[in-house]
Amino acid sequence: MRPDLKAISTPSDAAARDEDIAASPLQVDRLGMMKALSELIDSCAQGSLSLALICIDINEFREINLSSGFEVGDAVLDEIVYRLRSALRQGDALFRIGDDEFAILLPSILHEDHAILAAHKISASFEELIIVRDSEPMDVRASIGIALYPDTAESDSELLRQATVARYRANTSKSPFEMYKKVLTPGNISPVEFARDLRRAVSNNELELYFQPQYELSSRAITGVEALCRWTHATHGKVGPAEFIPVAEETGIITSITSWALNSALRQCCEWRVNGKPLVVSVNLSAYDLDEGDFPELVQRTLRTWRVDSSQLMLEITETAMMHDQKRTIGILRRLSELGVGLSIDDFGSGYSSLNYLQQMPVNDLKIEKDFIIKMERSESDIELVRTVIDLGHNYGLTVTAEGVETEKAERLLADMKCDFAQGRYFSAPVTVDELEKLLD
Ligand code: C2E
Ligand code: MG
Ligand code: MG
Secondary structure: OOOOOEEOOOHHHHHHHHOOOOOOOOEOOHHHHHHHHHHHHHHHHHOOOEEEEEEEEEOOHHHHHHHHOHHHHHHHHHHHHHHHHHHOOOOOEEEEEEOOEEEEEEEEEOOHHHHHHHHHHHHHOOOOOEEOOOOOOEOOOEEEEEEEEOOOOOOHHHHHHHHHHHHHHHHHHOOOOEEOOOOOOHHHOOHHHHHHHHHHHHHOOOEEEEEEEEEEOOOOEEEEEEEEEEEEEOOOEEEOHHHHHHHHHHHOOHHHHHHHHHHHHHHHHHHHHHOOOOOEEEEEOOHHHHHOOOHHHHHHHHHHHOOOOHHHEEEEEEHHHHHOOHHHHHHHHHHHHHOOOEEEEEEEOOOOOOHHHHHHOOOOEEEEOHHHHHHOOOOHHHHHHHHHHHHHHHHOOOEEEEEOOOOHHHHHHHHHOOOOEEEOOOOOOOEOHHHHHHHHO
């Protein structure tokens, strides 16, 4: 047993412990939090000080309630509140704003580092295991997001949204906490305006799908294509998905983009099949799509609409997205896999997934992060790394795809290492349907 275990105290202990704490008591009130936030913002606006809002979500708290009962769940929350208050200073305010969600207001922040220091202390308070009565020691973790006023947000609701986005990112990236960073938009257009244009583009069907061919290395035949979306902005010209997907994720537009991409890709797949060109189409997903419990039904419906066999569809999920809320993700991926849809881990090697989880994920294909393939040109150690990933995939019974193949040398190396599929500019950049059809012919 770890020496730093801290048993949860009885309520009378809790009262005694509370006497040493400088921070004000917990307030259970979302509206109260918004009121305090807006008052603080008003007082900030007159001076030059800023404030920080920290949002905390207890990871997998539902499981504690379900497996150990609500009494244990409540006692765990009491302990968390005690620890959070111990980590705060006088004047800081702690609110419970949801079942397992807390918000902390830090007034009079002179520098972003002060908020970071507080976040470190808050994150450290989850390091000790929690024991409640006779329960097993519990490793309770939290996702923590921070946003600063007036640095990035201009209003109370915007600050809360940004802290929530940062909290979500912390969960996805598995970092102890995340500070909200403004997304960079083309021509420095305001994110709100950019999101509005994007929403309009989606509803006016102004996004386009490009297709990048995927080659089977043993036969050098095109066996599939990856669908990649493109947007031409009325004033800023071509905007890449790397720029607009983060905005789409933040604003919730991503689910519309995914269903549009899925529908367009399968409609195209149907047309190719009818013309005697059966291709597997890969569609990219975001972590947010897996939060939608009915996502597998959407996939099933769209396959039916276009009469496409599920084996013709591959869904790509990045390694980091897969690691977000692993239990839930495994459940959704299992349902997709039962439909017969292929699943690929995109950008494999860029995150840090545990092999244990990899084994549990019902995936079919590993897609090696393109940076490793590009670096192979220059270094022996990168060649060995790619070889190791290919062998790892094969040992797990998966096919392996390499992306970012830019040269003949890279293709040769990959073929020698028995990599199954490859895509990259050496073969073809992502192209329009017409251009792809020329390649197929
Ligand atoms: P990804 O899924 O890893 O896609 C591969 C990216 O590598 C694409 O960038 C592609 O154009 C680029 N690429 C292709 N060949 C080469 C090459 O030889 N060298 C190099 N350096 N790069 C190459 P793109 O189209 O800009 O897309 C970027 C990312 O945006 C994608 O990465 C994917 O994560 C995301 N994305 C694109 N379309 C969608 C979509 O419809 N939905 C979602 N959720 N994400 C999308
Ligand atoms: Mg991809
Ligand atoms: Mg990729």
